[in-house]
Amino acid sequence: MRISIFGMGYVGAVSSACFAELGHEVVGVDLNPQKLEAIAAGRSPVVEAGVAERIAKAHADGRVRATQDAAMAVATTDLSLVCVGTPSNAKGELSLGAVDAVVGEIGRAIAKKDGSHTLVLRSTVVPGTTEDRVAPALEHASGRTLGQGLELAFNPEFLREGSAVRDFYAPPFTLAGSASPGGAEQVRRVYEGVEAPFHAVSCRAAESVKFLSNAFHAVKIVFANESGALLKDLGVDAREALELFCKDRSLNISSAYLKPGGAFGGSCLPKEIRAFMALAGDRNVAMPMIENVMASNVRQKERAFEIVAKHGRGRVALFGLAFKPGTDDLRESPYVDLAERLLGKGYEIAIYDEALEVGRLMGANREFIEREIPHLDELLVRDPKRVLEGADVLVVAHAPASVIDLIAEHHGGRPIIDLSGVPALRRIEGASYEGLSW
Numbered sequence: 001m002r003i004s005i006f007g008m009g010y011v012g013a014v015s016s017a018c019f020a021e022l023g024h025e026v027v028g029v030d031l032n033p034q035k036l037e038a039i040a041a042g043r044s045p046v047v048e049a050g051v052a053e054r055i056a057k058a059h060a061d062g063r064v065r066a067t068q069d070a071a072m073a074v075a076t077t078d079l080s081l082v083c084v085g086t087p088s089n090a091k092g093e094l095s096l097g098a099v100d101a102v103v104g105e106i107g108r109a110i111a112k113k114d115g116s117h118t119l120v121l122r123s124t125v126v127p128g129t130t131e132d133r134v135a136p137a138l139e140h141a142s143g144r145t146l147g148q149g150l151e152l153a154f155n156p157e158f159l160r161e162g163s164a165v166r167d168f169y170a171p172p173f174t175l176a177g178s179a180s181p182g183g184a185e186q187v188r189r190v191y192e193g194v195e196a197p198f199h200a201v202s203c204r205a206a207e208s209v210k211f212l213s214n215a216f217h218a219v220k221i222v223f224a225n226e227s228g229a230l231l232k233d234l235g236v237d238a239r240e241a242l243e244l245f246c247k248d249r250s251l252n253i254s255s256a257y258l259k260p261g262g263a264f265g266g267s268c269l270p271k272e273i274r275a276f277m278a279l280a281g282d283r284n285v286a287m288p289m290i291e292n293v294m295a296s297n298v299r300q301k302e303r304a305f306e307i308v309a310k311h312g313r314g315r316v317a318l319f320g321l322a323f324k325p326g327t328d329d330l331r332e333s334p335y336v337d338l339a340e341r342l343l344g345k346g347y348e349i350a351i352y353d354e355a356l357e358v359g360r361l362m363g364a365n366r367e368f369i370e371r372e373i374p375h376l377d378e379l380l381v382r383d384p385k386r387v388l389e390g391a392d393v394l395v396v397a398h399a400p401a402s403v404i405d406l407i408a409e410h411h412g413g414r415p416i417i418d419l420s421g422v423p424a425l426r427r428i429e430g431a432s433y434e435g436l437s438w
């Protein structure tokens with residue numbers, strides 16, 4: 001393909017070198033004359049392993065050139081990759097000045113062109129930017145409608161400086177968020193030759209994944225560093241402990257616990273976070289992120305309550321009370337918290353939990369629930385059909401498939417609030433469905 005790449009910074013330079021190596025014809029566009037001179041002389045505008053030799057080779061083969069003339073670059077290519085910077089402004093937002101300027105230039109150049117053209121945004125932008133800001137600006141400047149000789153996609157860049165070329169050829173996946181019917185297909189064509197799973201998704205999903213990834217990487221670094229500070233103070237080699245920690249690929253380094261849903265609870269997580277914090281407090285070790293984990297968990301419990309409260313002070317049917325299905329452990333269950341809040345605010349509730357029989361609760365579990373909800377036995381109903389009767393809102397923390405079927409059959413158009421992401425609930429027809437974080 002003939003590709004114009006706007007922005008010859010780290011992302012643009014690496015993309016130029018690698019797309020040219022894949023056999024595309026690349027035109028680099030930048031405002032900075034020194035960067036253009038570098039490309040024109042077959043040199044890399046940035047220092048990054050593997051880029052200089054690839055630019056030199058592509059230049060010698062006539063597959064890369066550079067220009068300041070955006071209109072010419074668009075006129076002589078089929079697709080433009082936008083890789084300009086989106087630095088922070090004073091409020092912490094991403095500055096979109098360069099993106100806006102380049103989108104306008106590309107649009108005006110498309111207006112003067114006969115053939116179709118595709119714009120692929122690679123600069124990092126917040127979810128919604130491609131569809132809500134770039135799409136209308138591009139349509140306005142080009143005088144075309146998306147899908148009619150004009151395609152638009154968002155393709156996030158996941159490379160890391162220092163290993164960018166390696167990352168380019170072995171990405172975890174390629175994401176193409178389509179803002180127009182043929183957007184993703186154009187991205188697929190550009191990446192032919194890169195062996196990686198290809199996902200055609202919505203623009204908002206692709207934009208979100210870029211943010212989630214960087215936020216998660218930052219959270220991982222802070223987790224390791226905060227833990228390291230405490231472990232060092234305790235005389236433990238944090239590198240050894242974290243190396244062992246990472247060997248658990250089923251729970252620690254895995255997708256476990258990465259599904260948005262109810263707050264955490266149960267007999268271990270809250271207790272042990274508190275103990276970790278008490279230890280850090282005794283030793284004066286600051287751990288601002290882990291310290292705030294409990295506050296964040298409380299916020300998630302409040303969100304669950306707020307969603308139920310939106311429906312007014314009616315009668316609530318709550319399915320699932322234990323902190324997870326298949327156990328009768330009620331200790332620090334977020335759903336006990338929800339039931340308590342509802343009762344405290346004067347709601348009437350009926351609860352169904354398959355695994356729960358008040359008479360069989362004992363020990364610390366019994367003491368906990370007697371303290372939190374003293375008359376639980378009056379609220380627990382053994383027959384799920386009876387829980388549905390007379391309820392105004394149906395709240396599902398967890399429930400067996402048979403009970404989900406019952407809800408599907410008897411919801412009668414009442415609101416269904418899904419606290420843990422039960423796929424079958426979302427598919428129920430005729431109900432007003434709302435998920436906790438979706």
Ligand SMILES: NC(=O)c1ccc[n+]([C@@H]2O[C@H](COP(=O)([O-])OP(=O)(O)OC[C@H]3O[C@@H](n4cnc5c(N)ncnc54)[C@H](O)[C@@H]3O)[C@@H](O)[C@H]2O)c1
Pocket residue numbers: 006007008009010011012029030031032035083084085086098101102122123124125157158159160161
């Ligand atoms: N650097 C990384 O490791 C990395 C990784 C993934 C994503 N990103 C994202 O990719 C984008 C680019 O990052 P970068 O590090 O390559 O930025 P950079 O600052 O190194 O380069 C941006 C380039 O855009 C050029 N530019 C600005 N306005 C222009 C215009 N109107 N026309 C043409 N060129 C223009 C600048 O002169 C500069 O050369 C950012 O949104 C960034 O967040 C960066």
